[in-house]
Amino acid sequence: MALIRNIKLVIEYDGTNYCGWQRQHNAKSIQQKVEEAIESATKVFSKVIGSSRTDAGVHAKGFVCNFFTESSIPSRNFKEALNVFLPEDIVIVESKEVDKEFHSRFNSIGKKYVYTVLTGSHRPAIGRNYVYYFNKNLNIGQMKEAAKYFLGTHDFSSFKKSGSSVKTSVRTIKELNIDIDGNYIKFSITGDGFLYNMVRIIVGTLLDVGTNRFNPEDINKIISSKDRSNAGKSVPACGLTLEKVFY
Amino acid sequence: MALIRNIKLVIEYDGTNYCGWQRQHNAKSIQQKVEEAIESATKVFSKVIGSSRTDAGVHAKGFVCNFFTESSIPSRNFKEALNVFLPEDIVIVESKEVDKEFHSRFNSIGKKYVYTVLTGSHRPAIGRNYVYYFNKNLNIGQMKEAAKYFLGTHDFSSFKKSGSSVKTSVRTIKELNIDIDGNYIKFSITGDGFLYNMVRIIVGTLLDVGTNRFNPEDINKIISSKDRSNAGKSVPACGLTLEKVFY
Known part of the structure; x- marks a missing residue:
């Protein structure tokens, strides 16, 4: 069985054209775009855990989220691998492997x-x-x-x-x-x-x-x-x- | 006969969604939007003389243009009168009456x-x-x-x-x-x-x-x-x- 890793992402985004971070029906969210990019890069859907909701129109320079994956993509390479699939108003600033226990929302201080x-x-x-x-x-x-x-x-x-x-x-x-x-x-x-x-x-x-x-x-x-x-x-x-x- | 005045405008614009200053067929230009705003405010079409062409995607904080009008709108009020009709990526920063001889392109030094x-x-x-x-x-x-x-x-x-x-x-x-x-x-x-x-x-x-x-x-x-x-x-x-x- 493949190794499961917990990947932490730091994301910059221009929230102008989104309903916010969180997925919603009938509206374009940052979460959806990031999950679609992960699925395109790894060929498997992974649910992404966000550090918070942000409202429609709010921007981020250092939003944090994490997801679990069995992909063989090296942790630091997720940045470039996902940026290929992301629209120009969302960009991964950093990707790295973190402890399995890390939860971007619950662990935020x-x-x-x-x-x-x-x-x-x-x-x-x-x-x-x-x-x-x-x-x-x-x-x-x-x-x-x-x-x-x-x-x-x-x-x-x-x-x-x-x-x-x-x-x-x-x-x-x-x-x-x-x-x-x-x-x-x-x-x-x-x-x-x-x-x-x-x-x-x-x-x-x-x-x-x-x-x-x-x-x-x-x-x-x-x-x-x-x-x-x-x-x-x-x-x-x-x-x-x-x-x-x-x- | 109404008094003809020469009005000088200073314009800020975000050029992202335009083909540049100058009017073109089948493409949205800044000149067109400004001329449409003048026509909406004065009920008469006035050709606007720009200080230069700018390319598609180029921005301006202090673009200058001028136009002749018989409108009774006070010169300094053209700023607010035109901003009402302009899209959010174009804004008149200043309007004032200038000498009849003033030409925004030829007089630029x-x-x-x-x-x-x-x-x-x-x-x-x-x-x-x-x-x-x-x-x-x-x-x-x-x-x-x-x-x-x-x-x-x-x-x-x-x-x-x-x-x-x-x-x-x-x-x-x-x-x-x-x-x-x-x-x-x-x-x-x-x-x-x-x-x-x-x-x-x-x-x-x-x-x-x-x-x-x-x-x-x-x-x-x-x-x-x-x-x-x-x-x-x-x-x-x-x-x-x-x-x-x-x-």
């Missing part, structure tokens, strides 16, 4: 997301699928002040899309930086895990601080209320990129 | 282009339409040395797509900088004008210096030969962006 806002006097044509265009004046100092209130361990029920069911809404945010580069504002958020739409609602709420709808210290009250309706709106998916999954 | 090369261990998924992926090791020091030979006034016949007919192939390059930002290499080229495919052939030739096919001092010989076959290949359109047109 954290994730880093970057959300990009573009300001300025006109909507973008170039790179429009990778940013959220927001044309109001923003008080960046107030936003940076507000960002500090998110750090640490909190019940983030106020920053969770209603209807989502998880055991606990307690999460720990280790980093929330706001960096300015010309007209671009980059929000870098690292945490042990994120609730559904959590990053996008946090950014939406920080933009509300930037436009003076909220004061920085209001963040404490919004978190304590555990009420989604007190936080800002969820900003569009296209500005969001999963940068890295930690193990 | 120079242009700045930026060509972006991406190196690294895998092709890009995110932003793939805005870069040329080149995965060979490059000697950047040699490329910067070679770039100096292009500066000044030369007959650039060796860097002109064969078959193109212009009165003279003499052009002046005022700036040719190579900047590195992570895996990105940006070539910024400013000159009084450029021959057909000239920027792309210059970049292709500089990449040949980077891979040691040519020495920096070979550039002099290639220019002097006035023979297209001595220069490097023309790199793909997608890496090229027209940054600015000077008047």
Whole structure:
């Protein structure tokens, strides 16, 4: 019997034209494209385990997944073997064999997301699928002040899309930086895990601080209320990129 | 009779899905989309004069064009009025009234282009339409040395797509900088004008210096030969962006 190996993949993708990572009926998913590429390369279907779901339109530079295979393709060569069959908006960045026990979702200890806002006097044509265009004046100092209130361990029920069911809404945010580069504002958020739409609602709420709808210290009250309706709106998916999954 | 005004537009566009600036039969052009937007906004067709042709797949941040109109729309409002009718990959950055004599092509005294090369261990998924992926090791020091030979006034016949007919192939390059930002290499080229495919052939030739096919001092010989076959290949359109047109 052939040796079964557990292969870990790191994937970059442009989520613009997909319904997200997870397979869905009647919609094109990243998972489907990766599973089809594996089947084309190995001649056998392998179910791929993703580190998380990502929403439609969300991008990734370092999405992680794993799958089991009896194929004789050397582990590091899966990168090139799969890239041959993948469309141009999905690319395998790295492939390697990992321990049989490795599970890309259960073993993840954290994730880093970057959300990009573009300001300025006109909507973008170039790179429009990778940013959220927001044309109001923003008080960046107030936003940076507000960002500090998110750090640490909190019940983030106020920053969770209603209807989502998880055991606990307690999460720990280790980093929330706001960096300015010309007209671009980059929000870098690292945490042990994120609730559904959590990053996008946090950014939406920080933009509300930037436009003076909220004061920085209001963040404490919004978190304590555990009420989604007190936080800002969820900003569009296209500005969001999963940068890295930690193990 | 209504007052005829000459309106100058600055346009940003993502050229990925177009045959270039100029109208063509059976292909979608930027010119066509801008003329359609003007007709929708003013109810009258106006021919638009572009500062240059750009090739299929080439992008622009500061393309300039002008058109004459009797419309009562205030000059600065054409920006918003046309953006309503333009697709998401074309956006008017600025509109203003200019002198009746102004001609966006004939009055141009120079242009700045930026060509972006991406190196690294895998092709890009995110932003793939805005870069040329080149995965060979490059000697950047040699490329910067070679770039100096292009500066000044030369007959650039060796860097002109064969078959193109212009009165003279003499052009002046005022700036040719190579900047590195992570895996990105940006070539910024400013000159009084450029021959057909000239920027792309210059970049292709500089990449040949980077891979040691040519020495920096070979550039002099290639220019002097006035023979297209001595220069490097023309790199793909997608890496090229027209940054600015000077008047």
